[in-house]
Amino acid sequence: MSSSQPTVVISATLPADLRAKVAAACRIIDVPPGASLSEAVPEADRALVEGVLCTLKTSIGKDQLAALPKLRVVSNYAVGFDNISVPMASEHKVLVCNTPGVLxxxxxxxxxxxxxxxxxxxxxxxxxxxxxxxxxxxxxxxxxxxxxxxxxxxxxxxxxxxxxxxxxxxxxxxxxxxxxxxxxxxxxxxxxxxxxxxxxxxxxxxxxxxxxxxxxxxxxxxxxxxxxxxxxxxxxxxxxxxxxxxxxxxxxxxxxxxxxxxxxxxxxxxxxxxxxxxxxxxxQAHVGSGTVETRRAMMDLAVANLLDAMAGTQPKAMVNPDTWAAAQRRAA
Known part of the structure; x- marks a missing residue:
């Protein structure tokens, strides 16, 4: 792993092949799903985190955005994004991605x-x-x-x-x-x-x-x-x-x-x-997307959104696309 690789937080369970794909391009910090990022990410790493891949259980709001000053993309493993304060993310020039269409x-x-x-x-x-x-x-x-x-x-x-x-x-x-x-x-x-x-x-x-x-x-x-x-x-x-x-x-x-x-x-x-x-x-137990094929497609898209953003390529699914240009300027 190169020291120049971006640091990302993973707060979701990834299949082995997708985790390997992320690990090849990024330094990974694992955080339990639903844990507060402003508390669970080691203090020494908070200023390094540029990306987050999470589920609906993880809240992204004022405290998390303040704790992760270098954050530029949150890739949500869901089509919904009410766990994220999108206006606040946009204010901080943080791109929010989701997984529409595939489910x-x-x-x-x-x-x-x-x-x-x-x-x-x-x-x-x-x-x-x-x-x-x-x-x-x-x-x-x-x-x-x-x-x-x-x-x-x-x-x-x-x-x-x-x-x-x-x-x-x-x-x-x-x-x-x-x-x-x-x-x-x-x-x-x-x-x-x-x-x-x-x-x-x-x-x-x-x-x-x-x-x-x-x-x-x-x-x-x-x-x-x-x-x-x-x-x-x-x-x-x-x-x-x-x-x-x-x-x-x-x-x-x-x-x-x-x-x-x-x-x-x-x-x-x-x-x-x-x-x-x-x-x-x-x-039913919130299983609308709960098929093997659909959950894999959602995870594929969530990982692709994260890695594309880290590489400077426009992600496929953006909730607040107006922040994309601003996020690119921050990455430069």
Whole structure:
């Protein structure tokens, strides 16, 4: 290893071949996932760190940016980046990278899986057979999805894939987004509706918006009150965009038919959460991207983003691209 190699912090578990790739170009400091970088990085090394590869468990804010004065890139092993204060990173001329695109199909697949599980009662049906209840009578009837209305709150890459799949099931797809998706409308994938209409018209509402200060709690009591009592809510985006207390109350009172959640306000979800005892909820452990192929693709991109930035090559996925030129000036 050359003393001229940049120093980077790795706060994620890398496959051996990717770690070797990073080690060939950089000096690595390992930090446990979720540990505070301003405390876990040895004091003597803090002024040397130029890059960080981390997961959503690692916070990058005022203290971390102050502790790592030479930092110029944070490569997040996730498509989300609410663990990073992007405005503050930009102020410090620190480039933030993420892993969009490579996990879209996997998350869309899980969304459709939750939709089918809810509508057809598949989790309850499995328990019905295993418990021996089938020997005493027929299983309860469930709901067709063909002809029903799917409402997409958010029409980005994942929402578009969900819409495309839902159309194959002969569902009517409506969406609400900050910006109209003219291409999706022209293709006949989805019809734009106002936000309130999305909640009131849909038989299934699926959430596909990023977490930000503006979207935290965006689906709350008012939105849930608009939904049909026969409707389902699906969230494969981020837990805090849904007001969990309001959702639990609506589920307990039968004001909506059920929910499919891959994400929650607190993760891992405590076993004593009311969500765990509700029979009209299907839960997953934030596994929207949890396939072997997708996680490898995400890690490939996270490592590529880090190494490209270290080498002065523009990374493929930048959250705050305006800082790229400034980061290059700092590296010179």
């Amino acid at each position: 879209d199909r996997a998350v869309a697949d899980l969304t459709i899986g939750l939709l089918i599980c809810l509508a057809r009662g598949m989790v309850a049906g499995d328990a019905f057979v295993r418990s021996g209840a089938w020997t005493k009578g027929a299983a309860p009837l469930t709901m067709d999805i063909a002809g029903k209305t799917l409402g997409l709150l958010g029409m980005g890459r994942i929402g578009t894939l969900v819409a495309r799949t839902a159309k194959a099931f002969d569902m009517k797809v409506v969406y609400h987004n900050r910006r109209r998706d003219q291409a999706a409308e022209a293709e006949g994938l989805a019809t734009y509706v106002e936000r309130d209409a999305l909640f009131s018209q849909s038989d299934v509402v699926s959430v596909h918006i990023p977490l930000s200060p503006e979207t935290r709690g965006a689906v709350g009591k008012a939105e849930l009150d608009m939904m049909k009592p026969t409707a389902y809510l699906i969230n494969t985006a981020r837990g805090p965009v849904v007001d969990e207390a309001a959702l639990i109350a609506h589920l307990q009172q039968g004001k909506i038919a059920g929910a499919g959640l891959d994400v929650m306000e607190k993760e891992p979800l405590p076993a004593d959460s009311p969500l765990c005892s509700l029979p009209n909820v299907v839960l």
